[in-house]
Amino acid sequence: MLKRTHFNPSPLPYLLVTPQILITIIFFIWPASQAIFQSLLVEDAFGLKSEFVWLDNFIELFTDEIYFNSFGRTLLFSSLVAFLSLGTALLLAATADRIVRGATTYRTLLIWPYAVAPVVAGALWMFIFDPTLGIVAYMLEALGYDWNHRLNGNQAMALIIFAASWKQISYNFLFFLAGMQAIPKSLTEAAAIDGAGPAWRFWTIVFPLLSPTTFFLLVMNIVYAFFETFGIVHAVTKGGPAGATEILVYKVYNDGFIGLDLGGSAAQSVVLMAIVITLTVIQFRYIERKVEY
Amino acid sequence: MAEVILEDVVKAYSKTEVIHGISTTIADGEFIVIVGPSGCGKSTVLRMIAGLEKITGGIIRIDGQVVNKLEPKDRDIAMVFQNYALYPHMTVFNNMAYGLKLRKFGKDEIKQRVDQAAQLLQLEGLLDRKPRQLSGGQRQRVAMGRCIVREPKVFLFDEPLSNLDAKLRVQMRLELRKLHERLKVTSIYVTHDQVEAMTLGDRLIVINEGAAEQIGSPLELYEKPGTKFVAGFIGSPAMNFMDAHISRDGQWALMQGDIRLALANGGVPRFGGQQVIIGIRPEHFKIIVKGPQSMLLTVDHTEILGADTTVYGRFADTPGLITIRLPDIHHFKSETILPLSVAQAKIHIFDRETGARI
Ligand SMILES: Nc1ncnc2c1ncn2[C@@H]1O[C@H](COP(=O)(O)OP(=O)(O)O)[C@@H](O)[C@H]1O
Ligand SMILES: [Mg+2]
Numbered sequence: 281m282l283k284r285t286h287f288n289p290s291p292l293p294y295l296l297v298t299p300q301i302l303i304t305i306i307f308f309i310w311p312a313s314q315a316i317f318q319s320l321l322v323e324d325a326f327g328l329k330s331e332f333v334w335l336d337n338f339i340e341l342f343t344d345e346i347y348f349n350s351f352g353r354t355l356l357f358s359s360l361v362a363f364l365s366l367g368t369a370l371l372l373a374a375t376a377d378r379i380v381r382g383a384t385t386y387r388t389l390l391i392w393p394y395a396v397a398p399v400v401a402g403a404l405w406m407f408i409f410d411p412t413l414g415i416v417a418y419m420l421e422a423l424g425y426d427w428n429h430r431l432n433g434n435q436a437m438a439l440i441i442f443a444a445s446w447k448q449i450s451y452n453f454l455f456f457l458a459g460m461q462a463i464p465k466s467l468t469e470a471a472a473i474d475g476a477g478p479a480w481r482f483w484t485i486v487f488p489l490l491s492p493t494t495f496f497l498l499v500m501n502i503v504y505a506f507f508e509t510f511g512i513v514h515a516v517t518k519g520g521p522a523g524a525t526e527i528l529v530y531k532v533y534n535d536g537f538i539g540l541d542l543g544g545s546a547a548q549s550v551v552l553m554a555i556v557i558t559l560t561v562i563q564f565r566y567i568e569r570k571v572e573y
Numbered sequence: 574m575a576e577v578i579l580e581d582v583v584k585a586y587s588k589t590e591v592i593h594g595i596s597t598t599i600a601d602g603e604f605i606v607i608v609g610p611s612g613c614g615k616s617t618v619l620r621m622i623a624g625l626e627k628i629t630g631g632i633i634r635i636d637g638q639v640v641n642k643l644e645p646k647d648r649d650i651a652m653v654f655q656n657y658a659l660y661p662h663m664t665v666f667n668n669m670a671y672g673l674k675l676r677k678f679g680k681d682e683i684k685q686r687v688d689q690a691a692q693l694l695q696l697e698g699l700l701d702r703k704p705r706q707l708s709g710g711q712r713q714r715v716a717m718g719r720c721i722v723r724e725p726k727v728f729l730f731d732e733p734l735s736n737l738d739a740k741l742r743v744q745m746r747l748e749l750r751k752l753h754e755r756l757k758v759t760s761i762y763v764t765h766d767q768v769e770a771m772t773l774g775d776r777l778i779v780i781n782e783g784a785a786e787q788i789g790s791p792l793e794l795y796e797k798p799g800t801k802f803v804a805g806f807i808g809s810p811a812m813n814f815m816d817a818h819i820s821r822d823g824q825w826a827l828m829q830g831d832i833r834l835a836l837a838n839g840g841v842p843r844f845g846g847q848q849v850i851i852g853i854r855p856e857h858f859k860i861i862v863k864g865p866q867s868m869l870l871t872v873d874h875t876e877i878l879g880a881d882t883t884v885y886g887r888f889a890d891t892p893g894l895i896t897i898r899l900p901d902i903h904h905f906k907s908e909t910i911l912p913l914s915v916a917q918a919k920i921h922i923f924d925r926e927t928g929a930r931i
């Protein structure tokens with residue numbers, strides 16, 4: 281049994297945790313409870329009075345086809361973002377783990393996108409792909425491919441997928457690289473002596489041993505794609521054309537701030553909150569599985 | 574099984590040369606031990622043979638074939654790493670089968686080979702376990718098993734026993750030696766532990782700072798160390814070194830405190846009058862009745878180990894402590910004076926400048 285340590289009662293520990301508790305209350309607990317409360321109300325068109333309607337907002341939400349379409353779109357969006365950014369990051373990390381010369385420069389360059397704010401990243405991609413000004417759009421045109429993400433919903437979706445993935449690659453890269461460097465060199469050397477080529481070594485030794493990292497990143501990427509891509513969507517497509525890129529988090533904003541359906545928007549954010557909490561719980565339950573070398 | 578030949582092998586990392594040209598021929602079926610202090614380049618030599626490090630200069634041949642440009646997998650070698658390097662996510666069976674699957678052996682053949690190796694290494698009940706469910710000694714055996722099943726031409730070992738506790742180390746050492754006697758595969762074994770080297774090796778390569786100091790059988794190295802370094806490295810406790818000079822006629826070594834040692838085999842007349850270093854192993858001192866030829870040791874302290882006793886003391890005013898090892902148990906008080914003698918043949922003489930044996 282642990283022995284109880286006796287300290288003189290002092291206000292200091294409480295003082296030290298106060299800022300953290302305040303931040304949690306002001307920026308999480310308070311808005312979250314506001315959202316939950318809001319989701320149970322219906323406000324009239326002029327915002328003069330609101331009525332308590334229990335779960336009507338949720339019932340309406342779950343019977344709304346547009347909402348389900350947005351849900352499906354978000355699932356597609358986040359799985360493609362996760363797949364693309366994880367895949368690219370894994371490839372880059374495997375390369376970085378092998379090269380010796382110029383490794384530092386290579387790594388630094390790869391980390392930069394992470395320092396770019398989502399809106400800025402979005403603006404960057406928007407300009408590059410702008411149908412009239414963008415260089416890539418111009419090159420695609422030259423190749424005979426007609427690019428206009430302002431009219432073509434699929435192209436708009438592809439563009440925000442690329443932009444969102446690009447920004448997340450750095451984060452994934454860092455974790456993958458750290459994970460790879462924690463794997464003892466002697467394991468891949470042993471496999472090389474056993475007769476495995478580089479690709480086979482990667483798939484049979486490195487990748488399985490990275491699985492805790494991959495799982496962690498998978499959850500983090502889904503959370504990212506679900507919630508942190510608002511800025512990108514806002515800068516690139518504003519959910520358009522015709523709602524083709526309206527993912528859940530953007531719909532919250534659109535319905536609440538543009539459509540002024542505060543109750544419905546709050547109900548949507550409560551659903552999102554439930555999703556993120558579930559993902560976090562999954563994350564914490566399984567992250568304990570560690571590999572022992 | 575194969576002969577391994579190193580011809581003037583050099584290794585440099587960017588500009589720094591760490592292996593300065595090592596040449597030797599390792600006979601088919603021989604168990605050779607590369608031994609030297611930590612950082613001297615043992616692993617580097619082994620890894621060049623394995624193909625894990627590029628060879629900067631010289632030639633390595635395995636079974637007559639120059640392997641300098643070959644990938645590790647094409648050299649037909651197997652290696653046991655210091656940390657065993659078992660694949661943590663695979664069972665013992667799959668660890669051993671990994672290389673066989675890659676070499677396209679059939680299922681039955683793989684199973685038969687793994688079972689056979691498991692039996693040889695007493696791993697039968699453990700084939701379904703993961704490495705983390707094994708003890709240190711068992712992991713060591715699995716690492717061995719992974720090498721054996723492939724029936725390679727050469728076994729390479731990089732300090733395979735250094736992660737085991739002392740008792741297990743002695744046991745595994747014996748098992749390794751027995752295994753070698755059964756399989757007779759050419760083996761190159763790296764260690765910093767000279768006891769391990771002496772007990773395992775048919776021959777030893779003593780490396781110091783990237784160069785081979787001496788190559789020979791354990792007894793040769795013990796009885797006729799070629800350099801002062803080898804003399805000090807082989808044998809435990811280490812050899813005592815004392816400054817001396819050779820008398821004009823070359824018949825005597827004269828040391829501080831009026832100690833005169835008669836030299837064997839007609840002395841070393843060619844080195845008459847020269848400054849040298851005398852080396853005497855702790856176990857070669859004998860206590861005698863005091864006489865004109867005796868060296869008088871003033872005891873500083875003793876360590877009684879049961880089977881023998883290690884005495885530390887000084888001759889007259891020589892700097893540093895002299896170590897002597899006497900069989901049985903002896904109780905000497907500090908400041909006791911012990912008259913000692915040494916058989917002529919057990920006196921080693923080294924050049925003071927070059928450290929070479931005279
Ligand atoms: N990758 C490397 N880059 C530069 N120097 C190295 C490298 N690997 C080993 N060395 C140097 O080579 C020397 C020999 O190392 P090593 O063969 O590992 O020694 P040992 O196995 O005898 O302890 C050491 O001085 C070490 O610092
Ligand atoms: Mg080493």
